[in-house]
Amino acid sequence: MKTKLLLILFFLIGIISLTAQDNCSKFYPMTEGVALEYTNYNKKGKVEGVSSFKVTETNTSGNTTNATMAINLKDEKGKDIYNTDYKLSCTGNMVTLDYESLLPSNMLEQYGEMDLTITGNDIEIPNDLSVGQNLNDANVSMKIDMSGISMNMTVDMVNRKVEKKESVTTPSGTYDCYVLYSENQSKMMMVNQVYPSRVWLAEGIGMVKQETYKKNGDLMASTMLTAYSK
Template identity: 65%
Template sequence: MKKILFLFGIILLTTSFAAAQNCSKYYPMVEGATMQYTNYNKKGKTEGIATYLVSNVKTSGDVTAATMAIELRDEKGKEIYKTDYNFTCSGNMVTVDYKSLVPSSMFEQYEGMEMDISGTDLELPNDLSVGQALSDANVSIKISMSGINMNTTVDMINRKVEKKESVTTPAGTFDCYVIYSENKMKAMMVKQSFPSRVWFAEGVGMIKQESFNKNGKSMGTTVLTKYSK
C-alpha cells in the first residue's frame, strides 16, 4: 500500500529535465537522461533515494513516446524495488499512462491472480500559468483471490497551479511553478487523504515534492539532488 502511495506521489514529481525537443518542457524526452531524488521524512531524516532513467524514446508523426525506469533504494542503499512507466507528448500536452501508477512489484506480488486496472491518465500542459486548473487523475485496482475481491483506489483531485517561487536543493536554485493537489486513497477499510505540492522548473522538471497531513504539517519531502542529460 505504501508503495502505491509513494509511486503515485512521485509520478507527480517524476517530471525531470525538459526535453531537448520542443514537445515537452517538464517531462524528459532525451534518452539517457537521469535524475536522482532523495526522500526525507517529516523530521528531515533520509528515507531513501530514487533514481530515474529515460530508457527509450520513439517519435511517430507528432507524437513522442518515452519510458522512464525507476529504481528505489533505502537509506542504507539496499534496493527496495524497480518499476517503469510510459508517457507520451503530443502538441502542448504530456500524458502519463494511469497503469504506470501501479508499481511492477505489485504485479509480481499478485502474480497468477485476476487483476483489473482502470483509471484516467495524468496530464501536464507545457503552458503553465498561476491560477490554472489541471485535470484530475486516478487509478483503481481490483484483485480477485479465491473468491475474495480486494479494491484499492487512488485519486488526485483539485489540481491547480498555485504560485511561482524560487527553490534551492543540492542540485541548484530554480524558479518553479508550484502545483497543488489533493490525494485520496481507499483500500479495504482504510482511507487516507493528504494534500501535496510539487515544484516544477522549466528546463529541468520536478525539483521538489512535499506531502501534508490534514493539519497542514509536512509528512515528508522529496528533492532533486542531482541530474544529467
C-alpha cells in the same frame, strides 16, 4: 509482505504524477540519457530512500514520441527494493502510460498468484501555467486480487491549482518553479484519508520538490531532486 506491497503501490502513484503531462518537452524532458535522482525524507527530515529515473530510449514516429524510463528505488540503507522499466508515449497534447509495465515481473512472482489492474486518467499540466490557475482533477485506481483476497485503492487528486512561483535550491541546483497544490483523497479498505500536497515544477526538469501533509497541515513526508544530468 502486504505492507511492503502497499508501499510500492503508493510509490507507483508517485511515478504517475512525475511523468504525466500534456506536452513531452515543456516540463518533463523525454530525451534519451536524462537522469534524475530524488531523495525521500520523513517528517523529521530523515532520509527514507532514494529513487532514480533515467530515460533509456526514445523514438519519434510522426507526431508521437515513445520513451522507456528505467526506475530504481533504494531504501534508507541503500538496498534495492524496486527496479523496472516502463513505457510512456506522447501524441499531441496527451501522454499515455503503460500501467502494466510499472510493475516488474519478478515482483509479481514474489507475491504469487496476484492479479493487478491499474486505471486512471492523465494528470494534466498545461504548457502555459499562471498563478491562480485551476487545473483539472485526476484519478488513479488499483485493484488487487491475491490469494483469494481482493483489495481496491483509489486516489482522487482534487482542488488542483497553481499557487505561486518561487525559486527553490536543492543539492542539484537552483530552479525557478511553479508551485502546484492538490488534495489527494485516498480510499482503501473502507478507510478514507485526505492528504494535501504541493509540487514544485521547473520547466525542462519536471518535479524539483514535493511535500505531503496531514489534513491539519502538518508535514508527513517530502521528496527533493538531489541529482540531475542530461
